[in-house]
Amino acid sequence: QKEVEQNSGPLSVPEGAIASLNCTYSDRVSQSFFWYRQYSGKSPELIMSIYSNGDKEDGRFTAQLNKASQYVSLLIRDSQPSDSATYLCAVNRAGSARQLTFGSGTQLTVLP
């Protein structure tokens, strides 16, 4: 079992729709959770972080965390073609001195 799992996609949504990206993790003591966006050929860009159960909203992005289910998701409202990218879920394990474990990413395409 991978430590951090994501559906690889590709996930396609029409412009203006809600894109839903999911991530599960195996280490129950994980403490911090992050979503990065990576455009092709570019470096990952941090877009959301979440540490407590529940929802966290930032503009069009909402991160959701459920530690009991070991599940974290990212919702993108009013999706735009510029949101087309690979989205990486990352988890910081307790006691790992800032080592992040990444999923393999979900490729999102927003169709105009």
Place this chain on the structure above:
Amino acid sequence: NAGVMQNPRHLVRRRGQEARLRCSPMKGHSHVYWYRQLPEEGLKFMVYLQKENIIDESGMPKERFSAEFPKEGPSILRIQQVVRGDSAAYFCASSTRPEKDYGYTFGSGTRLTVV
């Protein structure tokens, strides 16, 4: 306020040569992290360094790879006797201290191609 600077952006090496990748952290940052992204894969942690110290190298291959972060100058990731399987994007990130509650910012990366 410059971000994390990595150079070169692209590096081509023949099999058996050495590759040196440099990372200059953000101003005031004394902690550096190196990650590798193989084609079609997610990022994998390699090593975490503070000035003059290696804190966690659990992700480093046992042979041919080494890293340093001297008191002065950039952090260096060194790959000796490169092989085709070393072709990847290598990303560096930095932070002021190992706070668990924020994600760090990556540099633009070095794309290594071994021919």
